[in-house]
Every structure is written in C-alpha cells, then in structure tokens.
Amino acid sequence: MKRFRVAIVEPSAIVAEGLESMLSRYAEYEIVYNVRSLSEYQSQRASDPDVVLLALQYAHEDVGQATKIGIQTAIADSDTLRQFQATVSIYSSADELAKILREALDSPADTNFSDSHELSERERDVLVLVAKGYTTKEIATELFISPHTVISHRKNIVHKTGIRSVAGLTVYAVLNKLIDSEQL
Amino acid sequence: MNKIIHLGRLLPLSPEMKLFELVDGYPQLLSIFSRLEISFPFGDISIEELCQREGRDAELFIMLCNMHLAPDYRPAEDSLRHEMLKDVVAYLRASHRYYTGYMLPHVANHLERVLEHCDSVSQRALRSFYDDYVRFLAAHFEEEERNIFATIDSIEEQADASFAMLEAPHGDIDDRTNDIASLVIKSLPERVPTPLRCSMLDHIYMLRDDLRRHSDLEMLLLRPLVAKYKKSLKR
Numbered sequence: 481m482k483r484f485r486v487a488i489v490e491p492s493a494i495v496a497e498g499l500e501s502m503l504s505r506y507a508e509y510e511i512v513y514n515v516r517s518l519s520e521y522q523s524q525r526a527s528d529p530d531v532v533l534l535a536l537q538y539a540h541e542d543v544g545q546a547t548k549i550g551i552q553t554a555i556a557d558s559d560t561l562r563q564f565q566a567t568v569s570i571y572s573s574a575d576e577l578a579k580i581l582r583e584a585l586d587s588p589a590d591t592n593f594s595d596s597h598e599l600s601e602r603e604r605d606v607l608v609l610v611a612k613g614y615t616t617k618e619i620a621t622e623l624f625i626s627p628h629t630v631i632s633h634r635k636n637i638v639h640k641t642g643i644r645s646v647a648g649l650t651v652y653a654v655l656n657k658l659i660d661s662e663q664l
Numbered sequence: 665m666n667k668i669i670h671l672g673r674l675l676p677l678s679p680e681m682k683l684f685e686l687v688d689g690y691p692q693l694l695s696i697f698s699r700l701e702i703s704f705p706f707g708d709i710s711i712e713e714l715c716q717r718e719g720r721d722a723e724l725f726i727m728l729c730n731m732h733l734a735p736d737y738r739p740a741e742d743s744l745r746h747e748m749l750k751d752v753v754a755y756l757r758a759s760h761r762y763y764t765g766y767m768l769p770h771v772a773n774h775l776e777r778v779l780e781h782c783d784s785v786s787q788r789a790l791r792s793f794y795d796d797y798v799r800f801l802a803a804h805f806e807e808e809e810r811n812i813f814a815t816i817d818s819i820e821e822q823a824d825a826s827f828a829m830l831e832a833p834h835g836d837i838d839d840r841t842n843d844i845a846s847l848v849i850k851s852l853p854e855r856v857p858t859p860l861r862c863s864m865l866d867h868i869y870m871l872r873d874d875l876r877r878h879s880d881l882e883m884l885l886l887r888p889l890v891a892k893y894k895k896s897l898k899r
Contacts, residue, residue: 648844
C-alpha cells in the first residue's frame with residue numbers, strides 16, 4: 481500500500497499533536513515531520529514530503545513540490561485561502577481530515593506553482609527522463625521519489641514550459657541542451 | 665428570415681449583406697472563400713446572390729462565417745435543417761484539404777526560415793517534431809474521412825450507423841499545436857529575428873484557432889445535423 485509522507489507545520493502544539501493523532505489512525509499516512517515553525521521544517525527537511533499541512537500564516541511560503549494544505553484555525557481572507565490546494569479546519573473530524581488529504585493528493589496542486597518559470601534541478605532531472613521515454617513509475621524508482629511527486633514535478637514542468645506532449649518536452653530538452661539528441 | 669442567435673458580440677451578417685462588405689469588414693473570413701473555392705471577382709453581389717450563383721445554402725454560409733468569427737457563437741437548434749448535412753461534410757472535407765495543402769505547408773515554410781538561425785541539432789529536433797505533428801493531423805483527418813464522412817455519404821443506407829468518433833475530444837490536437845507555439849516563444853535561440861519569430865507565431869495561432877473552429881463545427885453543426893438526418897430517415 482502506498483503511504484503518503486505528511487509534514488505538519490503548525491505553531492500550536494495542541495493543534496499539531498491533534499492532527500498527528502487523527503492521521504495516525506490511517507495507514508496510508510506517515511507523519512515525517514511535526515514542527516512548530518517553517519524555519520524548523522526547512523532546516524530538518526531532507527526531501528519533499530507528499531503533503532504539507534501548513535499554518536495559514538505561512539500561506540505565501542513555498543513548500544517545494546509537496547501538496548500544500550492550510551490548517552484553518554481562524555477566519556481567513558480569500559487571498560490566503562487561495563494559496564492552498566485545500567484547507568482543513570480545527571473542527572474537522574478524523575474522517576473529514578483523511579478525505580481532504582486524499583482528494584488533494586488525487587489532484588496535485590494546479591494553483592501551487594512557483595512564480596519562477598525556471599525549471600528546478602529536480603524538474604530538469606524528471607524532464608530528461610521523460611524525454612528518454614521513462615514512465616512515471618520508472619522515474620520514481622530512478623530518482624528515489626514517489627510516483628505522486630513525479631506527477632507533481634511533471635505538472636510543474638508543463639506549467640513552466642507550456643508544453644504538454646512528451647514529444648514537445650523532448651524537443652524542449654534538446655533545445656535547452658538538457659539532453660543530447662544522440663541519447664534519444 | 666435569419667434565425668441565428670448571436671452570443672457575445674453581435675455579428676450583423678444577413679443574406680442581403682454585400683459580399684464586399686463582408687470581406688472588407690471581416691478579412692479573416694477569406695479562408696472560407698478559399699476553402700469553398702468561391703471565384704473572384706464577385707462585383708457588387710450580396711451573400712444571397714453569391715450562394716444562388718454557387719448553389720449554396722445562404723443560411724449555412726452565414727452560420728459558417730459566424731462560427732469562424734465568434735468562438736462563443738452557437739447556431740440555434742431550429743435553424744439547423746438536415747438538408748445542410750452534406751454541405752457541412754463537403755465544407756469539413758475542404759477544410760482538411762486547406763490544412764494539409766495550404767496552412768501546414770505555409771507554417772512549415774516559416775519554420776524553415778526560423779531554422780536557418782538555429783544550430784543543426786535544434787534544426788533536426790524541431791523539423792522532426794513538426795513533421796510528426798503534420799503526420800498526426802493527417803492521420804486524424806484520414807480517420808475522420810473514413811469513419812465519419814464516408815458513413816454520412818451513405819447515411820441513407822445505414823441509418824443506425826454509429827458516429828462515436830464525433831464524440832472524441834480534440835484536445836490532443838490543441839495541445840500539440842500549443843506545444844509548437846511554446847517552443848517558438850520559450851526555447852528558440854535569441855538570435856532568431858523577432859519579426860520572423862512573430863510571423864511564425866501568427867501563423868501557428870491562426871492554425872490553432874482555425875482547428876478549434878473546425879472542431880466546433882463538428883460538435884455544434886455536424887453532430888446535431890447527423891442526429892436530425894437520422895431522425896428524418898426513420899420517419
């Protein structure tokens with residue numbers, strides 16, 4: 481069974497522990513970080529989790545390729561809420577919480593793109609493998625990341641390059657000298 | 665009487681409108697003239713007179729013009745007559761010829777001029793990508809002609825024929841056309857002169873928009889007309 485790696489970044493220990501306790505009832509979720517601040521999360525993070533449950537005060541912060549879910553502890557404005565793919569309320573039940581995560585993970589962020597249109601190093605790695613004809617599963621194995629993260633990278637690549645087809649991405653990789661056409 | 669419903673901006677096209685006014689006001693419709701092989705000069709005649717001369721349905725001609733001009737235009741259900749079906753198929757066939765015989769080679773010519781400013785590796789990659797795109801479109805057109813148009817040609821003998829392909833989305837075509845534009849905008853080297861790059865983009869976007877209208881014609885005209893025709897056969 482696929483287990484999704486979850487990070488909780490929430491200043492309130494009561495809220496954070498409550499979320500961890502509720503999610504621990506579901507085998508599909510593994511809490512890999514539970515920290516009180518974004519800086520603590522950034523200093524501890526070795527690789528991107530699949531999802532980050534994030535306090536609303538960090539709405540405008542970048543959490544890399546992870547699906548970004550807001551923890552709503554108070555009324556928030558629409559601009560803040562728009563920064564997240566979904567939000568969970570402190571009044572959510574365990575089942576509601578698990579469902580929100582599942583739905584958000586099923587449809588990786590479309591609104592969570594970085595403002596930069598430069599491909600990250602990881603996105604370039606994924607792009608090169610896409611151009612070489614690797615499947616999502618093969619890319620995940622090659623790069624030691626989850627298929628979900630590969631899908632998320634691919635969505636970011638499409639968003640940044642404006643190119644959807646594998647053939648088009650291959651040409652992009654060649655034109656940008658990411659790959660030697662002899663390798664294809 | 666013109667029963668066409670206009671959504672979005674008003675398009676005051678009527679059978680009485682002079683052809684010169686139509687072309688002068690909407691030069692983007694010239695590609696329709698090209699597809700229908702309407703002969704010039706046409707002097708001071710109206711749309712209706714032209715259609716009489718060419719043996720065409722004036723109402724359908726206006727619908728085609730409106731669909732090309734306004735992406736949100738929808739022909740009114742009661743303005744569609746099953747007799748229009750064969751003419752719509754003829755127009756769609758002519759459009760296929762227009763794409764393969766004119767528009768795609770035209771974009772290819774622009775591409776070659778752009779490629780003169782690229783290195784040999786980029787030239788190979790882009791040329792091969794475009795050739796694949798042309799083959800992909802040609803295969804799609806052939807499949808439509810074989811599975812849809814040919815069946816419509818003999819619809820009287822096969823009123824129960826399936827037209828499942830008419831339901832198929834055309835998203836792949838749109839994606840691939842957009843991919844060419846994205847590559848030209850984002851990845852071609854800086855040394856490609858801007859006027860050349862812009863001219864190529866102009867033609868790609870023209871092609872993309874025309875292909876979108878083509879797909880709309882299949883969904884909004886051809887599909888309901890097939891249904892009406894089949895219904896008329898069962899009466």
